[in-house]
Amino acid sequence: MLVNVFARMLCQAHGRAMEPAKGATHVAEIVFRTQDVTKVYGTGEARIYALGGVDLELFAGEIAVLLGPSGSGKSTLLNILGGLDHATSGRVWFRDTELTDLPDRALTKFRRDHVGFVFQFYNLVPSLTARENVQLVTDVSPDPMPAEEALAQVGLTDRMDHFPSEMSGGEQQRVAIARAIAKRPEILLCDEPTGALDSSTGVQVLEVLQDINERFGTTTVIITHNADIQRMAHRVIQFQDGKISSVVINDERLAPSELVW
């Protein structure tokens, strides 16, 4: 029920991207689905349950914020969704493809073709300029946009030939976003994208993410432990101790510029 209401909402929000087939019910596509996913680190007495049975669906075109304290399992789930890690048990689907037992090679291809990552510490290659950091992705993607275009999307046209060490944290994160979107990914997975930034820079970065989401309909998952950010999301998924404690649909979303923390 909840899902159907949300799906209709999304269709209104993204008329262009979500044009439904004639006569069909207005139901948003499920991009990711997990079923009782667990992740255990260590063995014996030192076992740590990072995820303790997570069931979740993520829909095309939504901005989902995963909220929760450190160690609640947000990043672990993000890594599993992004094909960076395997679940200990349970199943994970990306559309019709089950990721659960995909071999390494197939996971690499999945990441290469479908997923864009944004990290808290940007993870730019220090020896490459902004443009080249983006080209790192466009070189291996099947249908990328030009690196310059990706950088223009994040407002960095005039900083393209700067090295990471010559840019501010906000600029570096925008390069990281440009790098993530340059491959025209279906999903953007952002792990604490504003975690290392001050609030005004953080807002700029969130504006870029929202802009990308609106223009390209990219499903965007943002991990944060900053509760204020949840108000820009379509849905807020709350984590506690490796489990989903609540899922809230925002009836009224705020623009990033309206956020304060």
Add this chain to the structure above:
Amino acid sequence: MQALDRKLLRDFARLWKQALAIALVLACGVAILLTGLGMYTALSETRETYYERNRFADVFVTVNRAPERLAVELAAIDGVWAVETRTTGNTVLDVPGNPRSVTGRILSLPIDGTPRLNVPVLTTGRLPDPTSTTEVMVNANFAIANGFALGDTFSANLNGQKRQLTITGTAQSPEFIYTIGPGALMPDNATFGIIWMPQPAVAAAFDMTGAFNDVSLKLTAGVSRMAIIAEVDRLLDPYGSLGAYGRDLHPSDSFIDAEIAQLRNMASILPPIFFGISAFLVSMVMGRIIMLERSQIGLLKAVGYSNLEVCLHYLMLAGLIAVVAVGIGWGVGGWLARLLAGQYAQYFDFPFLIFRTSPWVYAVSGIAALLTTTLGATQAAIKAARLAPAIAMQPPAPPKFKRSLIDRAMANMRLSQPTVMILRSLFRWPVRSALTTLGLALAVSTIVAPSFFDYALDKIVDSAFYESNRQDAMLVFSHDMPQSVLSTTAALPAVLQTEGQQFHPVILRSGIHEKRTTIQASHPGTDLSRVIDSTGAALDVPPGGVVLTERLAMHLDVGIGDRVAAEFLGGRKETHILTVTGTIAQYFGLGAYMDLDYVNSLLRQSSRISLVNVSLDDAEVLDLHARLKDIPNLVSIVMMSDTRRSFSDTIEQSIGAMNLVYIIIALLITVGVTYNGARIQLSERARELASLRILGFTRAEVSYILFGETLLLSLLAQPLGWWIGAQIANAMANSFSSDLYNMPLVLHPAIFARASFFVLLASFASVMLVRRRLDKQNLVSVMKVRE
């Protein structure tokens, strides 16, 4: 260019100092491989071609006087392809403008033109007219050294007759690639020359008409040389044969052979050491790079680069080191080859020595370097490929330290925390510590091993020239002379003292062992040419006995009191049983010594001598030379003072250059190991050390922690390096020892001190270079950097 390739090039540019430190070590390996292998193939191929084209003989024999008809019988031996009989002899020359007497080796040229075997290559002019008694051809180097032009003349003492000879041409010969005169230790073209003269003139001069005294034989492929030598000996023994021998005992060829073997050793022993050290350095540096680039590796994988692409990326980074090393190595190798070629040109007389290094040698050295870096980087690259992206993104777990017995011991010793940090890190990475120590020990041994030559040669010169052979000159006669020649020579100008000596070619046998050598017989109490025992005292050989050099005794497997059979070659070819009464350490040749009167009585001959040792008054030496040129039967004068000087000069030059090269190599290894080690320490510990600085440690205290480990390992490496160096020196001494020389192992303490001095100094300098980086580091920024 792809972005990943740009990253590769920029990373390489950023790491250039470390990369260069490794590349230089690797370049040494490439250069030595290129030079050694290149020169080895060039020299051996050139020799083969020269021998083939100029039909260098396979078997040689000298006889007293054999009738010409024997040539037919020799040619009829199954397996003999060609026979060349000649008349040869040594003679004293009087070269205009050269106040010293010169020795010439006269070879007859067949009446019908050029020889069938050992064919000389005409360099300038023409062959002498076969009917002429005054025309000669000389070896080109002799002509150059004495400033001869075609048509110039010099005189020769031909069997007691002084004759004026005219040069019609100059030549080179496969028999005389290494031209060494009788009694000389080094080639000297100014005082020894080869003279080709038409057969009738030589025969007349040496009273050999219808006869010969020298035979060369070329064999057909695949026949047994031993069997043919036995057959030749059977035919020629009645004519005073000194025994047939193969190419392996030919003086010129055996010197080239020794050089070729040395090049082969150089190409096969040294480069692997450099490649090994380089591989270790690459693995150390690449391991660290991958640690530092964990998050980048995670990112590359996150954005879709495959494991293979990541692995290749790091292998290519290491490959770039190989590219630089190969560039430097080829450059230096080319230079070394030219240097070596210059040396060969000085000692070896080839008409067409090709010093072109073939492409496959370049390919081999290049591929070897690439394999080295690839091998060194493989572990790190595989680790990068295997790194799970999710884990790579997280900061690495701190290295695991466990309390052990060592920690308890350190606690009991009440060491300071910085010292504990140093020691704990040593034991935490034992393989790295051990390999670093080994690398530095190899640097030490690189200096130690060849340094012994200097001292060994000093000892040789001391023993050979100041203890045993103290004569100023040796006067060699064409055949044994009566004792009365001593009084004749004593009357010559400048001569202060004369002593006679008899030389007898023999084959010594004991059981299955046998060795061809020369017995030197003298009277008891001689002072100029002495036999020195192990205590340094002069030894008189008792009648009935023979004293052998230790190497000869070892070769024959005999000791004092054992008996050896001595076959006296030439003459009646008698065999006598002799008792070994002593052995002596001697560094030149494989000598055997007997009492002169005993030899005379054994061979039932009147008292006679083959050479006269003299001591001279320097002021009158030129007068002596002027007179010597006119003494009949005198065939050669060996000026021991010249020999001594040229030996010392040559040794000094080559040893000096060699030691310099090895010191440079040791410095490169040391810098390669310590600089990279210290840089890695710095990058691993930057945060830790910055924290300490923030806590109030001084720069010096922090440097102590950082470099204590590297310098401690340098110290530990010293005794190991000394030991390895001594082992290598021992192996080198053995490999250099041959029938020509016996290389003593002299390990003077100064050798070890010098090696340690250079290596410790280089270690310290490398560490100080890294310390400058530490000093420049901004503490706050270091602390902010996320691992």
